[in-house]
Amino acid sequence: MKIRTRLTLLFTLITAMLLGIYSFSIYYSSKEAREKSFYGELQNEAIAKADLFFRSSLPEQEMHKLYKNNNRTLNEVQVAIYNSRDQLIYHDDAKVDYVKENQEMLAQIFQKKKISFFLDDLQVIGMVYHYKGQSYAVTAASYDKYGYEYLTHLLTISMIAFISILILIYLAGIFLSKKTLSPLSEMVSQIKRITAGKLQLRLKTTGEKDELNELAQNFNGMLERLENSFEAQKHFVSNISHELRTPLSAIITELELASEKEQTKEEYQQTVQCALDDARNMAKLSNSLMDLAKASYDPNEISFSEIRLDEILLESYTKITKESSVYKVSMNIEDAVEEHQLIIQGNEYLLQVAFNNLIDNACKYSPEHTSSIEVKVSAQKLHISFANTGVSISQEDLQHIFEPFYRSETSRKEKGYGIGLFLTEKIIHLHNAAITVVSDNNETVFTLIFDGINH
Template identity: 30%
Template sequence: MLIRNKLMLRFTLLVLGIQVSFSAFIYYFNATMRAQRFEQRLTNSGLLAGRLLVRTHKLETGILGSLRRGDLLTLPQEEISIYGPDNSLRYSSADHISQHVNRARLAGLQPGKVVVYPAVGHRESVGLVFSQEPGTGPYRIFVSAEDRVGWAQLRQLGLLLLLGNVGALVLTILAGWFFAGSALQPVARITRQAGRISATNLGRRLAEGNGRDELAQLAHAFNTMLAGLEKAFEGQKSFLAHASHELRTPLTTLTGTLETALEYDTTLPEARQSLAQGLEAARHLSALTTGLLNLAKADGALPAFAPVRLDECLNQALEFARAKYPGREWRLTFGDFPTETDADLFMLPGNAELLVTALLNLLDNAGKYSSGPVRTELAYADVATLRVRVTDAGPGLSADELRQIYEPLYRASAALGRPGYGLGLPLTQRVVQRHGGRLEITSAPGQGTTATVLLPAAPL
């Protein structure tokens, strides 16, 4: 179901529920008031009959005089029955009134209290006790009648409420349709704008309206997502361009070497030289391919994290770096860390293999470009954050180079002529991000480079 139809339906049901509840209250209130008014009229009619017949002693003498039985009747289909102190029938407004019901009710009447009996059809009845004077026995009066005017008014009110609710329902549906359409018009506009955005024009953005309401926030979220997609597409294009160039070079070298050896090498020394050149190109191609696969692995689905000791990962990475750069001086220090805890220090949830690879990339860069000792520090930045800092004494990086170092296959000017493919820092950054941390690089030309890894620590 369309959102517009859902909104219209819910709005209609809500308003209809309010209308029906309010109408039911009005009808119930009027029905209750009608019943109370008519009960009061029946009571007044009984009291009037008591004053005219009992207090004038007409019932004791049995002589009504000029008063006829029908003269006391003021209500439609009214019936009055009066019983004396001895529970005998003293007066009846009509001979056809069945008195066995009234006799059964005699015992339930109490002085000063009017009893209202359940209605039979539209006939309503009350009973009361009327005392002639102090010291004399009470008379019991039963009065029943039909409230034709009251019921007619109640029926008219019910019909009026029914017609009003039907009319209001039609207006509610129309209003719901209109307001739902008005409310969703910005959504339709966003849908149209989003439909015009494709991979070829990711630079387009959605209009954010007034910039304050929920739809503006939704458009802003879409624009943020589009900016990320545009950046990812640009990075992918740049990556593919660099990768194709980097892969083409060793492939061309390998192909050319093999073709030359096949055509011109006639002696074993010449063939061995060609094979050595081809092997070097193949190794270059293999190393580059391995780097690209590691980068793709860091972007893909990772295995479930397990508790890892960061100090052990760092020590393992340092062992690899010392073996690769035996003439370089490697210094490891420990900074601030909590002392009042029984938990294991330097623990975090993660993947040990990827963390060792990320730290080794930082150490490899430092060992490759540094002319002096490489300083490594392991510490707690705070109680919930682990910090690894690698500082070298290399040539440093310019501000423009710092902005591009995370692009795959990008190499700074100082890296030209040195081994490497520009995949270490992008891989390290993605591994750190996948572990919920961040990588910060600070550098200046001639002042070396400092790489800082911040990772969420396990609770102490």
């Protein structure tokens, strides 16, 4: 069921309930008012007949004749008068006795002074009448023809009005829901035109401060992020293809040459060694891509635990110097750094990847293959600096240094894929830390800043 239909039906149902409650209240209050009003009329008629009987000189036969004449055109009130000994002293029409008073009823009238009740469709009132020191029980009964006709008419009018109003409300609901949701329908039509190849399309927005405009703005923001992500993926795949194609082409060429002509043992060994070096480069690239994929996960999917940064630094230092004997790394932790300041909530594997990249880069691009690591605390923040000496990085290159697959002209002399620093930045940001780089006077310093100590 469409939202438009659902809203229309819900609006109609709520209106029907409210209108039904209102109509019932009107009918019920009218019914109660009619009943109370007619009891008052019966009481007035009973008093009038009793006064006429006791205080006037009108004979009883004339009173009977008057009752019968009125009863031909009106539902005349039938009145009966009893004395204190329960003897009937007057009745409008004893042959057609509506109430059929008995001793129990009369006793109740004398005891309570006034009673009222229904007798089928008739309303009956009983009251005590005093005349010359004597008490009499007077009953009056009649059918409120005009009152019931009024209630029937009111009920008919209410039902007709109820149904008519519901139909009008339903039609108005269809019109209003269609008018209100027309921007949403237009939005759906625009969304259908957006495909993977047309992510540049956007939903139309207005200056209105309503929910639909806010939805359109947020949807456009999502499209912007998706478009950027698609572009990044296309760029990523393109670069990966290029990076993988180079070593693969080298391996294929070397093996084809080796298979086309006979070579000496030394030449075969050299060919195998070259192919092995290219395969190792591919493995290194593959590992870098795997690390990049892990660092790109949702932070909620990465397990964090309490770790010590100095221990991870020491492991990275040991690993790098063991793999490359020409690399020389020095590490200094200031005395002011307390043990608890080195403890954070993080992922040990990812941080070690980041530290490995920074140490390896520092040694790789230093003419002497040396690097220094310094750990200190400043303004309640932990700073870890990786410094090396060599050719300074230009300001233009510094602006792109953390972009994936970006390599400056000076760095192309060394083997690499332009993934390391991009990967490092993502890992550091995952740990709610910052990374800065300063390159000047033939010295380059990468600094990691951990904001506070995360226990």
